[in-house]
Amino acid sequence: MSQELTSARRALSRVSSDLKQGRHISAATAVRDGARLFGRVPMMRNESDEFITLLRNSCDALRYDREISKIFPLAITYTPGQEGALMELMNELIEALQLVSTEDAIRKHQEKKASELAKAREELEKGALDEARKTLAGITGEYEDDPALASDAGECFMYAGLYEDAAHYLGKAALLEPSAHLFNRLGIAFRKMSQFDKAEKHFLHALELESADSNLWFNLGRLYLDRKEWDKARKCGERALSLSPDFEEAAKLAAYAQKQSGGKA
Numbered sequence: 001m002s003q004e005l006t007s008a009r010r011a012l013s014r015v016s017s018d019l020k021q022g023r024h025i026s027a028a029t030a031v032r033d034g035a036r037l038f039g040r041v042p043m044m045r046n047e048s049d050e051f052i053t054l055l056r057n058s059c060d061a062l063r064y065d066r067e068i069s070k071i072f073p074l075a076i077t078y079t080p081g082q083e084g085a086l087m088e089l090m091n092e093l094i095e096a097l098q099l100v101s102t103e104d105a106i107r108k109h110q111e112k113k114a115s116e117l118a119k120a121r122e123e124l125e126k127g128a129l130d131e132a133r134k135t136l137a138g139i140t141g142e143y144e145d146d147p148a149l150a151s152d153a154g155e156c157f158m159y160a161g162l163y164e165d166a167a168h169y170l171g172k173a174a175l176l177e178p179s180a181h182l183f184n185r186l187g188i189a190f191r192k193m194s195q196f197d198k199a200e201k202h203f204l205h206a207l208e209l210e211s212a213d214s215n216l217w218f219n220l221g222r223l224y225l226d227r228k229e230w231d232k233a234r235k236c237g238e239r240a241l242s243l244s245p246d247f248e249e250a251a252k253l254a255a256y257a258q259k260q261s262g263g264k265a
Contacts, residue, residue, distance in 0.1 A: 032090035039083035230261035
């Protein structure tokens with residue numbers, strides 16, 4: 001037990017140092033564990049007095065720490081005999097600190113992703129394709145379970161007209177989190193590469209999820225125009241128009257397809 005007391009004293013004596021180094025959770029944990037130990041371990045009078053002083057000084061250090069005062073509204077005080085209350089207070093403080101730490105970590109991760117995406121866009125604009133591919137492979141590999149990041153990487157390549165690269169990342173995103181939007185973007189990418197069967201498959205997947213989306217019907221109709229399947233193109237244009245009566249491009253698509261098929265409805 002003496003070793004446990006020694007460890008607790010050492011931890012409490014480091015609270016001020018921990019706070020200066022930004023180790024707020026470690027400091028609060030030392031106070032909590034010290035209060036728990038003091039409440040259950042018999043001590044000599046001089047040991048008890050020393051422990052009380054350590055707990056009070058540690059609480060003072062926590063109370064006047066600027067970072068803690070920003071996020072923790074409760075007064076951090078210690079009264080001998082109220083070790084249970086101090087433990088509860090420290091648990092609340094640790095929870096608040098952990099929340100801030102998590103939010104800060106998330107913010108840093110998001111900033112890193114945004115920075116790497118911006119870097120890749122600049123590289124693509126400069127024509128540095130290999131560098132952009134390396135940048136996006138690196139960041140998506142680091143966050144391989146992030147469908148939004150994979151989708152953003154795909155959109156970088158879509159904007160640059162690199163549809164094969166775009167399909168690779170959009171496909172990864174769709175595997176992680178299937179959506180009509182991603183299947184539609186994949187359909188567009190494959191249509192741009194004249195891979196019409198794959199494009200059709202993905203447009204149909206999108207429509208299975210969002211059958212009332214006029215843009216999806218229009219995109220499928222454009223695919224059928226490319227394949228000169230006039231009747232299918234006309235029907236898709238008409239379906240898009242029925243969902244969005246002011247969709248002028250859909251009306252033009254249906255009319256053109258009908259004309260190419262000989263004017264037969």
